[in-house]
Amino acid sequence: GAVVSQHPSRVICKSGTSVKIECRSLDFQATTMFWYRQFPKQSLMLMATSNEGSKATYEQGVEKDKFLINHASLTLSTLTVTSAHPEDSSFYICSAGGNPYEQYFGPGTRLTVT
Amino acid sequence: AQKVTQAQTEISVVEKEDVTLDCVYETRDTTYYLFWYKQPPSGELVFLIRRNSFDEQNEISGRYSWNFQKSTSSFNFTITASQVVDSAVYFCALSEAPGSARQLTFGSGTQLTVLP
Numbered sequence: 501g502a503v504v505s506q507h508p509s510r511v512i513c514k515s516g517t518s519v520k521i522e523c524r525s526l527d528f529q530a531t532t533m534f535w536y537r538q539f540p541k542q543s544l545m546l547m548a549t550s551n552e553g554s555k556a557t558y559e560q561g562v563e564k565d566k567f568l569i570n571h572a573s574l575t576l577s578t579l580t581v582t583s584a585h586p587e588d589s590s591f592y593i594c595s596a597g598g599n600p601y602e603q604y605f606g607p608g609t610r611l612t613v614t
Numbered sequence: 615a616q617k618v619t620q621a622q623t624e625i626s627v628v629e630k631e632d633v634t635l636d637c638v639y640e641t642r643d644t645t646y647y648l649f650w651y652k653q654p655p656s657g658e659l660v661f662l663i664r665r666n667s668f669d670e671q672n673e674i675s676g677r678y679s680w681n682f683q684k685s686t687s688s689f690n691f692t693i694t695a696s697q698v699v700d701s702a703v704y705f706c707a708l709s710e711a712p713g714s715a716r717q718l719t720f721g722s723g724t725q726l727t728v729l730p
Contacts, residue, residue, distance in 0.1 A: 534717050534718075541725075542722070542723075543705065543720045543721065543722045543723050544705070544718075544720045545720075546717050546718075546719075549717060591657055593657075593659065595718075597716075602664065603709075603718060605651075605658070605659040605661075607656075607657070607658040608657045608658060608659075610657070
């Protein structure tokens with residue numbers, strides 16, 4: 501079946517630093533990938549839609565200069581949290597669209613900003 | 615705009631009881647997809663089912679069953695003879711229109727606790 505990986509699974513960084521999260525589709529090509537954020541005991545909220553070779557589309561309220569998304573190939577999208585602050589601590593989940601009717605989710609990355 | 619409502623924030627049952635998780639959705643599209651996902655404490659989403667808007671047949675998979683009713687815009691999920699391993703957060707989600715990968719709109723989730 502379709503597999504999506506994320507790296508790292510957990511990361512702790514200091515306030516003010518940047519951290520990059522990778523999302524890879526391992527056995528299929530994904531022209532579209534999605535980035536979600538989930539705060540504790542809350543639902544998944546879409547942050548942005550990442551399209552290979554073009555700029556990401558951000559949801560309202562998500563700062564594009566703070567959450568940099570790059571989708572340079574059909575199997576890799578990266579999310580960089582720049583100048584991270586404690587309020588950015590969250591669970592970040594990516595998904596990749598393998599076919600028009602399904603999305604495959606990565607295992608998530610737990611970010612803690614101290 | 616699409617919306618998914620899971621009114622039950624938390625449910626607690628004793629093992630072997632049946633439990634139904636409710637999901638009500640709103641969409642203007644006539645073509646859409648409904649999903650249920652399980653999120654155990656590890657955080658990884660586990661896909662349970664996808665149903666398109668033209669298929670109102672109920673589905674059963676082992677102890678799991680789903681009741682899709684377009685007339686009430688509901689897509690409820692029942693676990694029969696619950697087990698402790700069923701304890702997790704369950705999300706209902708909606709995706710509008712095929713043609714290309716679409717983002718999912720998630721409900722707020724229902725925390726299910728199955729007590730031994």
